[in-house]
Amino acid sequence: MQAVKKEEVKVNYSELLDASVEEFEKLGERLRPFLMPKIGEDYYVHLKSKPPLKEGETHIAFTLSVCPECKTLLFSRIFEREGKVWIRKVCPRHGEIEEVYWGDYQLYKRFSEWQYDGKGISTPHVPIAAPCPFNCGLCARHKSHPALVNLVATNRCDLSCFYCFFYAEAAGYVYEPTLNHIRYMLRQARKLRPYPAIALQITGGEPTLRDDLVEIVKIAKEEGFTHVQVNTTGITLAYNPKLAIELREAGTNVVYMSFDGVTPFTNPKNHWEMPYTLEALREAKMPAVLVPTLINGYNTHEIWDTIRFGIKHIDIVRGVNFQPVSLVGRMPKKEREKQRITIPDTLIEIEKQSGGQVSREDWYPVPTVAPISHFVEALTGEPKLELTTHFACGAATYIFLDEDGSIIPITRFVDVKGFMEFLEEKAEDLKEDKSRARILLEAGWNLRKFIDTSKAPKRLKKGRKLVNLLYNVLVKHDYSSLGEFHYNTLFIGMMHFQDLYNHDAARVQRCDIHYVTPDGRLVPFCSFNVLPDIYRDRVQKAYSISMKKWLELKGMNKPTIAYKYRRNIKKLISGEIYRKAYEGIINVDSIPYEEHVKASQKFGIPVVE
Amino acid sequence: MIKAYRAHIKTSLPNPRSFIIKPKVFCLGLDNSLQPLEPSVKRNISEEDILDFDLKFGETLLLSFVDLASGEYDVEVLEFDKDNRCKKILEIYRITGTVNTFFAVFHDEKKRNKPAIIRSLSEISRILDKSAEELQAFLI
Numbered sequence: 001m002q003a004v005k006k007e008e009v010k011v012n013y014s015e016l017l018d019a020s021v022e023e024f025e026k027l028g029e030r031l032r033p034f035l036m037p038k039i040g041e042d043y044y045v046h047l048k049s050k051p052p053l054k055e056g057e058t059h060i061a062f063t064l065s066v067c068p069e070c071k072t073l074l075f076s077r078i079f080e081r082e083g084k085v086w087i088r089k090v091c092p093r094h095g096e097i098e099e100v101y102w103g104d105y106q107l108y109k110r111f112s113e114w115q116y117d118g119k120g121i122s123t124p125h126v127p128i129a130a131p132c133p134f135n136c137g138l139c140a141r142h143k144s145h146p147a148l149v150n151l152v153a154t155n156r157c158d159l160s161c162f163y164c165f166f167y168a169e170a171a172g173y174v175y176e177p178t179l180n181h182i183r184y185m186l187r188q189a190r191k192l193r194p195y196p197a198i199a200l201q202i203t204g205g206e207p208t209l210r211d212d213l214v215e216i217v218k219i220a221k222e223e224g225f226t227h228v229q230v231n232t233t234g235i236t237l238a239y240n241p242k243l244a245i246e247l248r249e250a251g252t253n254v255v256y257m258s259f260d261g262v263t264p265f266t267n268p269k270n271h272w273e274m275p276y277t278l279e280a281l282r283e284a285k286m287p288a289v290l291v292p293t294l295i296n297g298y299n300t301h302e303i304w305d306t307i308r309f310g311i312k313h314i315d316i317v318r319g320v321n322f323q324p325v326s327l328v329g330r331m332p333k334k335e336r337e338k339q340r341i342t343i344p345d346t347l348i349e350i351e352k353q354s355g356g357q358v359s360r361e362d363w364y365p366v367p368t369v370a371p372i373s374h375f376v377e378a379l380t381g382e383p384k385l386e387l388t389t390h391f392a393c394g395a396a397t398y399i400f401l402d403e404d405g406s407i408i409p410i411t412r413f414v415d416v417k418g419f420m421e422f423l424e425e426k427a428e429d430l431k432e433d434k435s436r437a438r439i440l441l442e443a444g445w446n447l448r449k450f451i452d453t454s455k456a457p458k459r460l461k462k463g464r465k466l467v468n469l470l471y472n473v474l475v476k477h478d479y480s481s482l483g484e485f486h487y488n489t490l491f492i493g494m495m496h497f498q499d500l501y502n503h504d505a506a507r508v509q510r511c512d513i514h515y516v517t518p519d520g521r522l523v524p525f526c527s528f529n530v531l532p533d534i535y536r537d538r539v540q541k542a543y544s545i546s547m548k549k550w551l552e553l554k555g556m557n558k559p560t561i562a563y564k565y566r567r568n569i570k571k572l573i574s575g576e577i578y579r580k581a582y583e584g585i586i587n588v589d590s591i592p593y594e595e596h597v598k599a600s601q602k603f604g605i606p607v608v609e
Numbered sequence: 610m611i612k613a614y615r616a617h618i619k620t621s622l623p624n625p626r627s628f629i630i631k632p633k634v635f636c637l638g639l640d641n642s643l644q645p646l647e648p649s650v651k652r653n654i655s656e657e658d659i660l661d662f663d664l665k666f667g668e669t670l671l672l673s674f675v676d677l678a679s680g681e682y683d684v685e686v687l688e689f690d691k692d693n694r695c696k697k698i699l700e701i702y703r704i705t706g707t708v709n710t711f712f713a714v715f716h717d718e719k720k721r722n723k724p725a726i727i728r729s730l731s732e733i734s735r736i737l738d739k740s741a742e743e744l745q746a747f748l749i
Contacts, residue, residue: 115624128668141667
């Protein structure tokens with residue numbers, strides 16, 4: 001591996017505004033090799049020594065990781081100490097770096113039993129030309145196909161949150177691919193085999209700032225994406241409910257919304273608008289998923305209240321998907337220790353705050369459901385979507401709201417472990433050409449063993465309802481009865497995206513949430529955002545347009561690149577919709593108006609009256 | 610120079626797997642004869658070998674240096690000098706352990722293109738112009 005001189009790649013995007021899909025394809029293929037990370041410029045490799053194990057520590061595994069300072073690829077040790085899991089690496093230039101990897105060793109052990117690796121990518125978009133994770137695109141080493149593809153529709157945003165460096169003004173350019181360019185990018189994602197991407201998230205910036213967002217959703221549907229979600233703060237939708245209806249009619253399946261807590265202090269981003277956004281989504285019959293980013297000590301005391309908020313709006317909120325904070329950029333150790341929260345810490349906090357209504361045992365890692373895919377695949381002979389991320393990346397459960405208001409996690413009436421082990425065994429039997437009819441009969445007969453109907457929500461208790469439902473889905477592929485299963489059900493999940501301190505290349509290789517880049521690559525989330533200078537920023541800048549040019553093209557001469565949101569708190573909190581949305585969750589009258597204003601301004605969103 | 614790998618690998622978390630990798634390297638001579646080659650150098654794997662290792666085992670076994678690093682490994686790198694008397698050089702790998710399989714890597718000395726990975730015995734037979742029976746004799 002030799003050092004290569006760094007050259008900035010840049011296209012004149014204003015000349016590509018009318019370019020065809022084919023022209024973007026040719027350009028992507030030409031530029032891709034120049035945009036890939038280069039050794040000696042973007043990263044280094046030092047694999048000559050392994051980090052030590054110290055007294056009182058128990059070794060778990062080695063992995064590869066990068067130095068947060070100089071991006072040298074290093075051997076790293078994952079180990080247990082005082083009930084927690086840690087990662088340690090030693091950079092020859094920057095010394096030892098140690099970080100909490102998982103906050104609870106017992107949960108780590110339980111989750112580690114559920115690893116299933118995917119089949120890899122048989123149609124890689126980049127050749128193997130650099131060590132993992134400096135070759136993302138995807139290459140033949142990658143173990144999981146995409147479960148969700150992110151498309152950055154714009155880097156413009158109507159907010160200027162104090163911690164964000166991504167929006168157009170901060171970046172210094174506008175990145176906003178044309179519709180033909182987007183079609184090319186989506187086709188690149190659909191080309192992947194053995195299983196093409198079927199789920200798309202349109203993200204930003206703030207994607208609702210694009211006038212043609214509805215068009216983008218339609219293009220995604222035309223290109224074969226069966227699931228399309230829009231990632232937004234929801235603020236635009238609060239003021240423009242018609243857009244929610246148009247997005248729904250175009251085929252949007254769900255709106256994915258930041259929602260960091262239930263008070264103005266924990267959620268200054270969209271606390272005041274969220275009630276109106278939910279109302280707009282109700283009108284549009286558009287489901288929502290709330291996405292709280294958790295920062296230890298900042299909003300962690302409101303985790304259960306956030307779930308309660310989701311339950312209160314269960315008619316429209318389908319899930320709450322927590323994201324323990326990814327500490328992007330460089331951060332001193334003390335600050336990291338203060339802010340860091342990991343998946344098991346969150347699970348334990350939920351157990352505490354819910355008084356055991358949802359316990360740590362109710363959660364499973366993402367790949368737990370892989371045996372369902374294996375079974376259906378063995379039955380049909382067709383490749384199926386597999387969720388095969390690293391076990392440490394995420395956790396999930398379902399909770400059911402029963403008629404008497406009680407909360408029942410799915411694990412209380414379904415033997416998840418037994419059920420998945422059974423499916424895996426039957427999938428193996430099917431592969432070995434054992435009698436299909438006999439296996440199906442056996443499956444139908446045995447399903448009841450995994451369900452304790454006496455503990456199920458009342459509406460699912462009658463007869464063999466649950467068993468029939470599972471049989472219909474797994475064997476007959478009849479999903480019509482799933483609606484009843486999902487009624488009054490809330491998905492709670494979490495995905496802990498990495499940062500440079502807890503970075504683990506074994507997790508990157510199994511990532512199934514990818515970004516499609518303008519040069520037609522698919523880059524794992526934790527490479528795209530954890531190594532932004534060599535992935536996200538480099539490729540988006542290459543295909544960007546200067547702010548000056550963008551304003552010229554749009555006929556604008558404002559100092560800001562786009563409309564910046566100013567909030568009228570007085571008006572928002574005086575509405576009945578606001579009060580009702582938080583009723584039973586917080587006492588809205590207990591917060592003085594001045595405190596509302598301070599919270600918004602501190603976050604970076606101006607207040608008007 | 611061509612590198613082949615003889616290895617005992619036990620990967621660790623997140624996915625413990627084991628592999629015994631045994632290579633055989635052959636020269637397909639200008640007269641179509643197939644002769645085993647002897648390595649000029651035998652040494653332990655180092656960071657300089659990562660890419661070549663990943664190229665050969667990433668696509669075929671979904672095994673990369675990241676997996677290797679997770680657990681225990683004993684990997685011997687066998688270096689073979691290029692020989693003008695060979696029109697093709699063939700690395701055949703027999704894998705046992707978590708998976709039992711084989712594959713071949715072809716280096717076409719005339720074309721100087723990227724080594725081709727072939728997983729089907731009939732395809733190997735076709736390229737070498739050898740019958741499956743003849744090939745079996747070499748593989749054993």
